[in-house]
Amino acid sequence: xxxxxxxxxxxxxxxxxxxxxxxxxxxxxxxxxxxxxxxxxxxxxxxxxxxxxxxxxxxxxxxxxxxxxxxxxxxxxxxxxxxxxxxxxxxxxxxxxxxxxxxxxxxxxxxxxxxxxxxxxxxxxxxxxxxxxxxxxxxxxxxxxxxxxxxxxxxxxxxxxxxxxxxxxxxxxxxxxxxxxxxxxxxxxxxxxxxxxxxxxxxxxxxxxxxxxxxxxxxxxxxxxxxxxxxxxxxxxxxxxxxxxxxxxxxxxxxxxxxxxxxxxxxxxxxxxxxxxxxx
Amino acid sequence: xxxxxxxxxxxxxxxxxxxxxxxxxxxxxxxxxxxxxxxxxxxxxxxxxxxxxxxxxxxxxxxxxxxxxxxxxxxxxxxxxxxxxxxxxxxxxxxxxxxxxxxxxxxxxxxxxxxxxxxxxxxxxxxxxxxxxxxxxxxxxxxxxxxxxxxxxxxxxxxxxxxxxxxxxxxxxxxxxxxxxxxxxxxxxxxxxxxxxxxxxxxxxxxxxxxxxxxxxxxxxxxxxxxxxxxxxxxxxxxxxxxxxxxxxxxxxxxxxxxxxxxxxxxxxxxxxxxxxxxx
DNA sequence: CAATCCTGTATCATATTTAATACAGAAATC
DNA sequence: GATTTCTGTATTAAATATGATACAGGATTG
Numbered sequence: 001x002x003x004x005x006x007x008x009x010x011x012x013x014x015x016x017x018x019x020x021x022x023x024x025x026x027x028x029x030x031x032x033x034x035x036x037x038x039x040x041x042x043x044x045x046x047x048x049x050x051x052x053x054x055x056x057x058x059x060x061x062x063x064x065x066x067x068x069x070x071x072x073x074x075x076x077x078x079x080x081x082x083x084x085x086x087x088x089x090x091x092x093x094x095x096x097x098x099x100x101x102x103x104x105x106x107x108x109x110x111x112x113x114x115x116x117x118x119x120x121x122x123x124x125x126x127x128x129x130x131x132x133x134x135x136x137x138x139x140x141x142x143x144x145x146x147x148x149x150x151x152x153x154x155x156x157x158x159x160x161x162x163x164x165x166x167x168x169x170x171x172x173x174x175x176x177x178x179x180x181x182x183x184x185x186x187x188x189x190x191x192x193x194x195x196x197x198x199x200x201x202x203x204x205x206x207x208x209x210x211x212x213x214x215x216x217x218x219x220x221x222x223x224x225x226x227x228x229x230x231x232x233x234x235x236x237x238x239x240x241x242x243x244x245x246x247x248x249x250x251x252x253x254x255x256x257x258x259x260x261x262x263x264x265x266x267x268x269x270x271x272x273x274x275x276x277x278x279x280x
Numbered sequence: 281x282x283x284x285x286x287x288x289x290x291x292x293x294x295x296x297x298x299x300x301x302x303x304x305x306x307x308x309x310x311x312x313x314x315x316x317x318x319x320x321x322x323x324x325x326x327x328x329x330x331x332x333x334x335x336x337x338x339x340x341x342x343x344x345x346x347x348x349x350x351x352x353x354x355x356x357x358x359x360x361x362x363x364x365x366x367x368x369x370x371x372x373x374x375x376x377x378x379x380x381x382x383x384x385x386x387x388x389x390x391x392x393x394x395x396x397x398x399x400x401x402x403x404x405x406x407x408x409x410x411x412x413x414x415x416x417x418x419x420x421x422x423x424x425x426x427x428x429x430x431x432x433x434x435x436x437x438x439x440x441x442x443x444x445x446x447x448x449x450x451x452x453x454x455x456x457x458x459x460x461x462x463x464x465x466x467x468x469x470x471x472x473x474x475x476x477x478x479x480x481x482x483x484x485x486x487x488x489x490x491x492x493x494x495x496x497x498x499x500x501x502x503x504x505x506x507x508x509x510x511x512x513x514x515x516x517x518x519x520x521x522x523x524x525x526x527x528x529x530x531x532x533x534x535x536x537x538x539x540x541x542x543x544x545x546x547x548x549x550x551x552x553x554x555x556x557x558x559x560x
Numbered sequence: 561c562a563a564t565c566c567t568g569t570a571t572c573a574t575a576t577t578t579a580a581t582a583c584a585g586a587a588a589t590c
Numbered sequence: 591g592a593t594t595t596c597t598g599t600a601t602t603a604a605a606t607a608t609g610a611t612a613c614a615g616g617a618t619t620g
Contacts, residue, residue, distance in 0.1 A: 010285075023392045033596060066597060067597080112303045177518070185466075185508040186508065203483050234461065313565075315566090325609090344566090346618080
């Protein structure tokens with residue numbers, strides 16, 4: 001009756017893209033032939049073709065008439081990684097440049113989810129800002145912050161575009177004492193897809209962070225959405241103790257530890273890396 | 281020419297679902313009318329209708345002829361949360377039951393990404409297993425592990441279905457000394473969507489973990505995919521030190537600290553929670 | 561009760577997606 | 591060089607998604 005599933009060509013495209021990224025089809029080697037792919041996925045060759053067209057237009061594969069379709073190993077621009085236990089630190093550049101675009105700014109009546117998270121009084125308003133963070137001119141995160149109105153008034157709209165929010169808060173004499181972060185995944189909607197330069201329906205890494213002052217009142221609510229191909233979280237752990245007391249402890253990212261595995265069944269990665277964990 | 285984007289009805293569906301989950305449309309209150317939604321999204325009413333049909337069939341909204349469409353506040357079954365700094369601990373149940381289904385098991389020539397991550401010799405084979413983890417009979421994670429062949433031989437296929445892999449490895453006398461975890465997001469492909477009970481194209485939270493022994497050799501490569509509506513990572517942080525030395529430290533999840541913000545622009549959450557961080 | 565706004569339902573037209581099929585030309589194999 | 595296998599291209603038909611429109615009937619408002 002009603003079919004809300006993605007079109008078949010898209011399915012095949014996603015599948016192949018994933019397999020290429022995960023290294024299942026090795027670079028410089030060939031993919032199965034179009035007829036083979038068609039049969040494997042139960043679709044027609046025309047459909048397979050459309051998926052391949054897309055991959056080719058993104059530069060992921062190379063097609064040689066008569067020969068086959070080949071994975072274009074190469075400069076898969078690697079994602080930055082944020083040290084998840086230190087995501088609150090300022091963003092330190094490593095030759096790369098990050099800039100911030102302020103997409104929207106204003107005072108609103110926050111949705112109930114935010115009221116609850118920040119423990120606001122009913123009808124208390126918040127300053128809501130939407131920012132886009134770019135690296136080398138390429139957007140990689142979409143940030144929606146809510147700050148209680150009285151706090152938000154302590155800095156200007158222009159400040160937001162240049163200074164990390166937490167720093168602004170602390171300058172105002174506020175103390176960020178505790179924070180709670182949750183990491184999940186969502187799909188890009190029309191509103192988030194466009195500024196991030198993605199299609200609607202792309203996968204996004206999401207982080208929600210609530211920062212509290214010593215009294216337990218909420219200071220900041222951040223909803224961050226990341227392009228997983230440009231940003232991911234990393235946490236390095238070290239075993240400590242012995243016997244039953246053995247447990248894992250986060251360690252300050254041992255640099256150059258390994259060719260670290262990438263997330264999301266994606267590309268193998270030599271890591272250019274950033275010296276310190278980055279914020280937002 | 282070629283359009284690989286999801287159908288419009290799906291876009292609207294995703295958008296609304298996100299807004300409902302994020303609390304943007306409050307529970308027990310009404311959504312904009314069908315004509316309004318149609319205009320806002322630049323689609324016809326018929327299309328909006330299809331999106332609403334889907335939401336209704338999932339029980340997220342309630343439609344009252346003549347009156348409007350209402351958000352069905354309710355028992356949005358909350359996601360489990362894993363303490364991200366402790367994801368290596370065993371899974372401890374809290375009244376809930378987890379079981380494991382072994383979907384596939386065998387020895388393979390691993391893709392290059394795995395070879396690199398585990399620092400295998402070229403042509404060294406790995407034991408690859410695919411497992412599905414369920415809670416209360418509902419799947420929430422899809423796990424692909426690769427272990428160097430010589431190590432994998434130290435335990436049986438049946439062991440895998442009952443015992444956490446890391447425990448098996450340590451029983452064999454191996455020492456897990458260091459681990460590296462990367463968290464990202466992907467889309468569900470046909471292969472992962474089906475066992476997880478999702479549609480193709482759904483968002484997945486992904487974690488890649490590589491465990492090393494003291495010599496720096498890779499012991500285990502885990503690629504985990506989570507349903508974000510059933511599982512998410514959480515990290516609680518506490519400010520320590522003073523002045524320039526101020527920094528954030530992970531803290532063992534302070535229970536009942538707040539109505540914690542949820543990930544992915546999703547539902548507000550009272551948290552039933554698990555006592556200890558869970559594995560995989 | 562009348563006016564209005566909403567959802568439920570149906571019909572018809574159009575654009576797009578998918579499939580089935582055929583054939584040309586490039587590349588690899590023997 | 592002949593054969594096979596592959597991609598490039600085109601044409602057709604069917605299925606599907608989308609849009610435009612109309613109207614019935616419940617809910618709400620005044």
